[in-house]
Amino acid sequence: MADKAAPDSTRRSERSRRAIFDAALALVGEVGYDKLTIEGIASRAGVGKQTIYRWWPSKAAVLLDAFTAGVDDYSAQGLPDTGDLxxxxxxxxxxxVDEFNDPAFQAPYRAxxxxxxxxEELSRTFVARLMEPGIRVYTDRLRAAQETGEVADGVDVRIATEMMLSPFSQRWLMRTGELTYGFVxxxxxxxxxxxRPRG
Amino acid sequence: MADKAAPDSTRRSERSRRAIFDAALALVGEVGYDKLTIEGIASRAGVGKQTIYRWWPSKAAVLLDAFTAGVDDYSAQGLPDTGDLxxxxxxxxxxxVDEFNDPAFQAPYRAxxxxxxxxEELSRTFVARLMEPGIRVYTDRLRAAQETGEVADGVDVRIATEMMLSPFSQRWLMRTGELTYGFVxxxxxxxxxxxRPRG
Structure with a gap:
């Protein structure tokens, strides 16, 4: 019996976690961060709010885990390396571009x-948990390109990454321009x- | 008599405008945009709130004019052109860097x-009135450099400007890194x- 109960309970927990993440992401996009509550997430996810409090201390913690669930897969994969940087x-x-132009993705991330x-504290956690892992896959790829000679030795790969990712983020966050394939x-x-001209 | 009254009244108006701008910038840095009120600005500036309503329809309008008063000088000057881009x-x-590391400048701009x-509407006005004029002085300078051959002909000067300004803005806004002379x-x-390696 114990052998059967454990996997069932794990599956149930996993289903609840997924439902709580989906509810948190949908709700923060609809009502904004300030009006997001644990009660609201619990009600939308169809779980008791004690279930949420058992796993997370705050709405910020739920949200960060909800976002990170997606980011972790991406960071683990890294950037493709076909030899053509x-x-x-x-x-x-x-x-x-496709992801950020998707309204379902937009709303919670913007909130x-x-x-x-x-x-400031939320921002630092947000940066450490969500942005930094995303930046790292670029710096890793640029460092690999330095080894093969596609990128010059003296280049600061962190600043190089910011030169490509920050214009993207700013166009999106401040709505200063379209995100298109041509732009990237x-x-x-x-x-x-x-x-500068080459040659 | 009329000849004397007009300049006095203009000077008085100019003093009031300046006091209202200073009060708006100081207050928004202290209490944030949501809690900023016309009443609060009037009280801090030592003017009646009708004085403010006579000139501006909303707190957003006051703030944008307060910020723009500084930006206009800068945009009119343009970037230096010594021939060394x-x-x-x-x-x-x-x-x-010096400006953005100054706490007095930081707080209202961040708010x-x-x-x-x-x-979204505030953001679009903010971008059009404050950011775009700042971007334009860079695109103008890069276009001048294209004419002298310092920048290659095919370069998109708008995107080139974003490659330099967006990493700066993002480090500041998201606190993802220090703003130093070495960084810029x-x-x-x-x-x-x-x-890529040159040569």
């Missing part, structure tokens, strides 16, 4: 970013080749 | 950026020379 960067950034602009392709080409 | 970009970005992340110098060098 420009092509690899463009293919990942184009996929990110969290907005809350972070006012709340130009970003990659200009970052790799530089603004 | 790298040196010109670094000198302006280093001055901007407005945070409010804009939640409020590397940003300029990597943008101009590109990540």
């Amino acid at each position: 420009a092509a690899d960067l463009k293919s990942v950034l184009r996929a990110t 969290l970013a907005a809350a972070g602009a006012n709340d 392709d130009t970003l990659v080409d200009q970052a790799l080749h530089g603004l | 790298a040196a010109d970009l670094k000198s302006v970005l280093r001055a901007t 407005l950026a945070a409010a804009g992340a939640n409020d 110098d590397t940003l300029v060098d990597q943008a101009l020379h590109g990540l």
Whole structure:
């Protein structure tokens, strides 16, 4: 009996976790971070709020785990390495364009970013848990490109990553421009080749 | 008599405008955008709230004018053009590092950026009135550099500007890194020379 009970309970827990994550992401997109409550998440997920409090101390903790569940897969994979740095960067950034232009993805991420602009602790956690792992897959790929000679030795790979990712993030967050394949392709080409004439 | 009254009244108006701008910038930094009120600004500035309502329809309008009063001077000047693009970009970005590391400047700007992340209309006005003029002085300078051959013909100067300004803005807004002279110098060098080895 004990052998059977454990996997059932694990499956049930996993289903509840998934339902709580989905509810938290949907709700924060609808009502914003300030009005998000544990009660609201519990009700939407169809679980008791004690279930949530047993696993997480706060709504911020639930949300960060909900976002991180997606990011972890991505970080574990890393960026493709076909030996063609420009092509690899463009293919990942184009996929990110599709993701950020999806309204279902937009709303919760924007709510969290907005809350972070006012709340320094939330922002630091958000950056450490969500942004830094995303940045690291780029710096890893650029470092690999340094080894094969596609990127010059002296390049600061962290700042190089910011030159490609920050314009993307800012267009999205501040709505300063469209996120298109053409935009990210130009970003990659200009970052790799530089603004000065070559030759 | 009429000849004397007009300049006095203009001077008085100008003093009131200045007091209202200073009060709005100080208050939004202290209490945040959501809790900022016309009453609060009037009281801090030592004017009646009708004085404010006579000139501006909303707190957002007061704030934007208060910020823009500073930005207009900067935009009118443009970037220096000594004929050395790298040196010109670094000198302006280093001055901007000093400005953004100044707590008196920080607080109101951050409050407005945070409010804009939640409020699309405010964000669009904020971008059009404050960010776009700042971006334009860079695109103008890069276009001038294209004419002298310091920047390659095919370069998209808008995206080139974002490659230098967005990493700066994001480090500041999301607190993802320090704003230092070394950071902006590397940003300029990597943008101009590109990540690929030269030669």
